[in-house]
Amino acid sequence: MTNQKLDTPLSATEQEEIAQFYEERADHLELDSFASNTVLTDDTQDWIRALTGSGAKLIVGPRGCGKTHLMRFAYSSCKENTESPFAVYTNLNRYYRLEPLLRKRPDAIGMFYTWVLSNIFIGLHQALTEFSARQCIDIDINLLLELDVEKVRDIIGTLEQSRLFSDTEDELATRLTVDRTKILLVRAAEAIGRRRIVLFLDDAALTLTPEYLSHFFDIYRALKAARIAPKASVYPGTTEYGPNFHAAHEADSVFVWKAVTDENYLAFMQDVGEKRFPDVKDLPVEIRALLAYAAFGVPRSYMSLVRSYNKFRKSSSLSTTPQGLLNRVIELFCSEKMTEYLSLREKKPQLATIISAGAVCFNKMVEDVAEASQALADSSTRQIFVGIVSDGVDQKPYVSRMLRMLEEVGMIYRYPTVSHGDRDYIRYVPHLAALQDRRAFTRKGSYSPKLSIEMLQRADEKHPVRRSISTLIGSQNSGNLGLDLPNCLTCGTKRVEGAKYCSGCGAKLTDESSYDRIMGSSLADVPGLTEWQRKVISNSDSVPKTIGEFIALQDRGTALRTIHRMGKVRATTVIAAVEEYLEEYLS
Structure with missing residues (x-):
């Protein structure tokens, strides 16, 4: 008799814990629900005006203060109001997947440029699809934007998995430039009768990769134009803008963390x-x-x-x-x-x-x-x-x-x-x-x-x-107070602050990869899992023990369903919790 896996319904406790983990984040709200889920005080309206208005803006606030919610609300508002600018939204919170490239590829910075512009293109394609449908305008989007959206998605996947480009991807990547992106943004806006463009770049703090962060703001500055207003969300205090970007002159900062001293x-x-x-x-x-x-x-x-x-x-x-x-x-x-x-x-x-x-x-x-x-x-x-x-x-x-x-x-x-x-x-x-x-x-x-x-x-x-x-x-x-610098990974010599090469063996000094470190942590310790899920994952011989091994599986759901009483629904919640944890931890 075969041992059939039963997709047992989630218990009330499991449902409540999972709901708590997801419903607090704006990323999990449907766009259509933003109007009913947004409090429009004088402050909020000022912030939204800054997001939909002209000029480059930095949206500043700590984790959880509502930056994503405001951006997505502003995007939704622009879609509903033909007098508003054309809005494009993209989230850069998966940047950490490119961190290993810094230690493996001499062209990592160039690959990062391609990744950012690819994400903007995906956001542009989605926005044009939604705006044109809302306004009942028939547009051949693939013809208008010139590039195949699925092939651009493949470029993102290749970069996030640290693989080499195919010849086709390499040729396409050379066409993803800042100048072409600006041309396509304006072309899309004109196709739906909007003059201005606001470009929402969410989760742009890139706190774990300062090497990329300074280059991101080079892209941000280059995208600015008379008709294009980039808006990036960043953290207070720790965002490092790099030597070429002067935050006080390049963009206005909009602080969206509600002060406890405010009267309202x-x-x-x-x-x-x-x-x-x-x-x-x-x-x-x-x-x-x-x-x-x-x-x-x-x-x-x-x-x-x-x-x-x-x-x-x-x-x-x-x-x-x-x-x-x-x-x-x-x-x-x-x-x-x-x-x-x-x-x-x-x-x-x-x-x-x-x-x-x-x-x-x-x-x-x-x-x-x-x-x-x-x-x-x-x-x-x-x-x-x-x-x-x-x-x-x-x-x-x-x-x-x-x-x-x-x-x-x-x-x-x-x-x-x-x-x-x-x-x-x-x-x-x-x-x-x-x-x-x-x-x-x-x-x-x-x-x-x-x-x-x-x-x-x-x-x-x-x-x-x-x-x-x-x-x-x-x-x-x-x-x-000072930095805790790792020893040389080649010979173990103590590292000197500011040094680029080891004083002992002469090897180039690199930091341990944050991405590799989190990939080596325990799968069962991922926040968002229920107590039952933690227990059965820990006791299972058929499910990998580390996050990295689990992420590398071609079919994670099948591996999880080898656990007794772990059906499709529970397996899906485990996979979602792991992906959510990676995005939250490494953002």
């Missing part, structure tokens, strides 16, 4: 929650407000916090109070946030010491601000700011890099510098969830959600908590 902050965040996750209305009003503040201006975090609260509420005993659930949710969220930050040490091992010092700095910021805030419980102001002596930041590149890394992941929010006496202070607000976790907005020895909300809504103290870097990370840490 609470209303904005709660509107986001209600549109993307209607169940938020079932939460107590005070809990809703405190979770919104704990999200620190990041919509994805707010949805995650709400889902987590609902999950704990369903699984907890009847005696558990809303306050107890809130404390548990925020504690878990803070732990996960710090884990996410510290994971940067694996992505960027040369910055491991700087990142570790950043964790010390952040925790000390939270501790000192929380203490100052508690002292104001019976006053009429709040304290959420820390001011760091600017000399200790501006004149110390490693300290500056440390703070910028904290900004990138949304742990601290930078505000304009202020003066006090003869000193200037750079102001930051540390993550409000961490401050809530330290009971910053309550009296010592007691806790009241009502008081916490009242304190969070007060006016700010005139002066921040003033600190120097040495008091935040300790004089020893301050003196030890």
Whole structure:
């Protein structure tokens, strides 16, 4: 009797966990649903006007703050309104697949140019297809754009798999130039009666490959034209633009991270929650407000916090109070946030010491601000700011890099510098969830959600908590900040900062590949898998143990379905979780 695999339905718990993992991301929303899922405040409308208006723009914000959502909403809006410009959207988050080329191919930079322009062409083809259909215009798109879209897709696949071009692909790649791309963009816009073009380049920070990043901004600058306005999304603080691109002159920066100090902050965040996750209305009003503040201006975090609260509420005993659930949710969220930050040490091992010092700095910021805030419980102001002596930041590149890394992941929010006496202070607000976790907005020895909300809504103290870097990370840490450079991979000689060749053997010095490192990690440890999936994958002899081996399989679904009770549906969710993890981890 044959052992038949049954595609057992997902349990309710599995469905909930998978939904939580995907629904928080704008990439997984259908374009038609963006209008109903977007909160149009004055801020949002300003951001969308910047996206659809003329001129090059850099859309700046940490992970999860809504950059992708805004770009896709703007794209959808342009498609619906014939008075708007022609919009092209492309996402560059798979750039990390080209990282191995830097160590294998002398023409890696040229291949990167081809990859970027190929992705823009795919986005152009898709946009022209959708816009012409929406306007009921009959266009021979392949004739208009000259190049075969499927062959361009093949070029992208070849590059992402580090294979050599075929003769056909090599000939096609030579035709993918910046000048031709600009001509095709204008030609497509004219075909549907639009004069201007906005080019949305999402996930353009390319944080793991600074070698590519500077060249990306060369492409960005070259694409600018009277009728073409490129818009790229980047991270605050850590995006390295390269020597040829001066961000302040080449493009306007649009900061899309909602500040907790904005008067309409609470209303904005709660509107986001209600549109993307209607169940938020079932939460107590005070809990809703405190979770919104704990999200620190990041919509994805707010949805995650709400889902987590609902999950704990369903699984907890009847005696558990809303306050107890809130404390548990925020504690878990803070732990996960710090884990996410510290994971940067694996992505960027040369910055491991700087990142570790950043964790010390952040925790000390939270501790000192929380203490100052508690002292104001019976006053009429709040304290959420820390001011760091600017000399200790501006004149110390490693300290500056440390703070910028904290900004990138949304742990601290930078505000304009202020003066006090003869000193200037750079102001930051540390993550409000961490401050809530330290009971910053309550009296010592007691806790009241009502008081916490009242304190969070007060006016700010005139002066921040003033600190120097040495008091935040300790004089020893301050003196030890530096890069963690790997030894020469050929002979093991200790590496000298700035050196391009080994002082021992003369070999060219290269860094360990982040891509290769993640490919060697355990498949069962991928976030987004259910506990059952982790267990059966770990115990299976027929499924590869590492992510790299799994990705290399020609038919991953068949391999997964050799596991008992792993049918098509569950196998699909595993494959999707792995791909999502790679894109998130290496973005």
